[in-house]
Amino acid sequence: ATPNPWWANAVVYQIYPRSFKDANGDGFGDLKGITSKLDYLVDLGVDIIWLSPIYVSPQDDNGYDISDYRDIDPMFGTLGDMDELIEQAHIRGIKVVMDLVVNHTSDEHRWFQESRDKDSKYADWYWWRPAREGFVAGTPGAEPNRWGGTFGGSAWQYDAGRGEYYLHTFSKKQPDLNWENPDVRRAVYDLMNWWLDRGVDGFRMDVITLISKRVDKNGRLPGEAQGLIEDTPVGEEGYSNPWPLCQDGPRLDEYLREMRREVFEGRKGTFTVGEGQGISPIRNREITDPDNRELDMIFLFDHMGADQAGTKWNIQPLRLTKLKRAMASQQSAVKDRGWASLYFNNHDQPRSVSRWGDTSSPRLRIKSAKALALLMHMHRGTPYIYQGEELGMTNAGFTRLDQYRDLESINSYHQRVDEARVQSAQSMMDSLSKVSRDNSRTPMQWDASEYAGFTSPESQRSPWLEVNANKGEINVELEMCDPESVYSFYKRLISLRHEDEVVSAGGFEMMDPLDERVYAFVRELDGRRLLTAVNMSSTNAVLPEQTCGLLGERGLVGRNVLIANVATESISNQVEQGILEPWT
Ligand code: TEU
Numbered sequence: 001a002t003p004n005p006w007w008a009n010a011v012v013y014q015i016y017p018r019s020f021k022d023a024n025g026d027g028f029g030d031l032k033g034i035t036s037k038l039d040y041l042v043d044l045g046v047d048i049i050w051l052s053p054i055y056v057s058p059q060d061d062n063g064y065d066i067s068d069y070r071d072i073d074p075m076f077g078t079l080g081d082m083d084e085l086i087e088q089a090h091i092r093g094i095k096v097v098m099d100l101v102v103n104h105t106s107d108e109h110r111w112f113q114e115s116r117d118k119d120s121k122y123a124d125w126y127w128w129r130p131a132r133e134g135f136v137a138g139t140p141g142a143e144p145n146r147w148g149g150t151f152g153g154s155a156w157q158y159d160a161g162r163g164e165y166y167l168h169t170f171s172k173k174q175p176d177l178n179w180e181n182p183d184v185r186r187a188v189y190d191l192m193n194w195w196l197d198r199g200v201d202g203f204r205m206d207v208i209t210l211i212s213k214r215v216d217k218n219g220r221l222p223g224e225a226q227g228l229i230e231d232t233p234v235g236e237e238g239y240s241n242p243w244p245l246c247q248d249g250p251r252l253d254e255y256l257r258e259m260r261r262e263v264f265e266g267r268k269g270t271f272t273v274g275e276g277q278g279i280s281p282i283r284n285r286e287i288t289d290p291d292n293r294e295l296d297m298i299f300l301f302d303h304m305g306a307d308q309a310g311t312k313w314n315i316q317p318l319r320l321t322k323l324k325r326a327m328a329s330q331q332s333a334v335k336d337r338g339w340a341s342l343y344f345n346n347h348d349q350p351r352s353v354s355r356w357g358d359t360s361s362p363r364l365r366i367k368s369a370k371a372l373a374l375l376m377h378m379h380r381g382t383p384y385i386y387q388g389e390e391l392g393m394t395n396a397g398f399t400r401l402d403q404y405r406d407l408e409s410i411n412s413y414h415q416r417v418d419e420a421r422v423q424s425a426q427s428m429m430d431s432l433s434k435v436s437r438d439n440s441r442t443p444m445q446w447d448a449s450e451y452a453g454f455t456s457p458e459s460q461r462s463p464w465l466e467v468n469a470n471k472g473e474i475n476v477e478l479e480m481c482d483p484e485s486v487y488s489f490y491k492r493l494i495s496l497r498h499e500d501e502v503v504s505a506g507g508f509e510m511m512d513p514l515d516e517r518v519y520a521f522v523r524e525l526d527g528r529r530l531l532t533a534v535n536m537s538s539t540n541a542v543l544p545e546q547t548c549g550l551l552g553e554r555g556l557v558g559r560n561v562l563i564a565n566v567a568t569e570s571i572s573n574q575v576e577q578g579i580l581e582p583w584t
Pocket of ligand 1: 275
């Protein structure tokens with residue numbers, strides 16, 4: 001196997017630029033704001049920053065709808081600001097990874113506008129299809145089939161200019177690119193090389209596992225040859241889910257290998273992570289096996305479904321055994337080759353401390369945040385910290401629909417409450433308060449001032465999304481100087497991964513998989529073992545059988561982490577103190 005890559009013990013920090021730091025007082029975060037906070041990231045100890053999209057965009061989906069890949073949207077600044085950010089990050093030893101969104105573009109991208117002319121060379125750059133046989137184009141029911149868009153409504157949008165429908169897996173302003181077309185792939189590789197040549201170190205690739213649809217050799221979608229594009233079962237909102245037919249398609253590995261060859265071959269120190277909807281742990285091993293030369297790693301989603309039943313809006317209390325099963329299968333699939341990414345938070349997920357922790361008191365909130373952090377960071381793989389997670393930031397606490405900004409939340413409210421009538425207004429407001437993506441997009445809390453230090457108090461405009469009311473007790477200024485803070489705990493976890501190979505390279509073995517309260521596992525390398533045991537319940541718990549056997553009788557009190565003190569001191573200290581005898 002290939003030698004350890006440079007990122008083998010790295011920690012990645014995800015920045016949502018719109019909410020991180022607003023330097024020009026317009027209420028939106030910007031690149032100069034990020035640059036002004038690089039020393040904070042140095043103090044935290046992260047190695048790589050991943051920026052959610054900052055390209056020119058109509059902002060229909062907060063930048064995940066790109067209309068010019070080679071320029072910075074004025075709301076974030078200029079290309080010069082980006083060059084400055086890259087340089088200042090590199091000076092501090094921090095690598096910069098951009099968010100690559102190439103399953104789809106914005107409908108305002110030149111490529112799409114030209115594609116609306118059937119005779120243009122861009123005609124075949126998107127998924128255009130005529131109206132369903134026997135229907136008048138543009139009339140209800142004339143869509144090519146019942147596929148639904150992720151953000152509500154049909155996945156097909158009629159374009160009167162061309163007289164056909166185009167596929168959009170997400171919003172109607174996000175038309176899917178046709179990756180079957182080699183010209184599309186060439187254009188993507190060119191823009192990727194353009195950014196790498198500019199000094200960027202790699203990419204997080206948005207829904208990259210959707211780029212290969214299940215088409216036949218003539219490029220027709222499933223069932224199209226028989227006259228109607230195959231559907232999946234229609235769901236409660238009246239549409240079918242296209243993803244089973246649009247994810248992990250037959251040419252995905254081919255495309256990823258081609259991308260690796262055309263973009264990354266010969267470059268040193270690059271980094272790629274793909275967003276892997278529909279990817280199983282075994283497929284993760286194939287795609288991240290260095291010998292297959294595809295991606296360095298993938299975000300999997302099984303563990304994110306550990307508390308969901310059917311749709312994301314039907315959120316359930318966490319079943320710890322479901323989380324353990326998902327995490328353990330991800331770990332075991334890549335124990336010999338391939339790699340795991342580790343995340344509980346990002347800009348699409350609610351805050352994990354609210355979702356899986358206990359925030360009924362500051363004390364329990366802090367213990368929960370540390371418990372979840374220790375649990376995740378002690379696994380084998382690359383940990384991702386989402387901005388604010390290191391502070392123990394919580395869900396937004398919104399109670400009114402007008403407080404939300406995310407099109408997924410607003411569209412889904414209207415579709416589920418007003419149109420499909422599958423949830424009451426009250427029930428949907430409860431769902432939004434738990435799982436809306438806006439929960440993780442409230443401004444970063446730097447201090448206790450009016451706008452939490454995100455934007456200057458004298459700024460012309462208030463932040464684009466309300467600051468969380470708990471900014472007074474959860475903020476950087478408070479936590480940086482408190483050795484017992486969540487922030488200080490994250491710092492120790494990061495340095496532990498940098499210092500000790502048991503954490504970064506050791507094997508993984510889940511303990512007591514059926515225990516519903518304690519999450520325990522062992523990491524081992526060259527005969528040294530690290531036991532992590534986390535009480536994920538709000539009441540006292542005792543060590544389950546297997547774990548107990550490893551460490552002898554020891555109770556877990558309250559929401560406590562038995563091995564938390566490992567994170568406060570290096571493992572070697574623990575071994576010296578005999579707490580963790582080197583098991584031979
Ligand atoms: O997310 C794709 C994705 O799986 C999520 O959108 C998820 O389906 C949704 O949030 C369900 O809650 C990526 C980006 O991370 C997301 O922000 C974009 O909205 C989406 O792709 C489209 O680009």
